[in-house]
Amino acid sequence: MKFTLELEEFALLLLGIFAFSQLSFSWWWFLVLFFTPDFGMIGYLFNRRIGAITYNLCHHRGIAVLIWFAGFYLKDELFQLIGVILFSHAAFDRILGYGLKTQKGFKFTHLGEIGN
Secondary structure, X not given: OHHHHHHHHHHHHHHHHHHHHOOOOOHHHHHHHOOHHXXXXXXXXXXXXXXXXXXXXXXXXXXXXXXXHHHHHHOOHHHHHHHHHHHHHHHHHHHOOOOOEEOOXXXXXXXXXXXX
């Protein structure tokens, strides 16, 4: 089952790459911005609750899709770019086994405990 989930996330990553290819930005933007959602981990400097909230805001595919749709509706490629980066990064993280965080701690995710 784990392989099937990883394959599904890989397909979603490819979808994100395709969506980026439809924008007018140079490819180096994708590479430079790809790991920016990880800045959501900064919340862990305060406590586990804030860390989980900030991390999840930056890694939630629903939020990514809403931002992309807002950009599509408003014809604003910057919003579309932000949505695509968030979406693609979330898929990449889930391939690696990193899911949305619980308030229990960084290694506790909706996919299970990291490392198990």
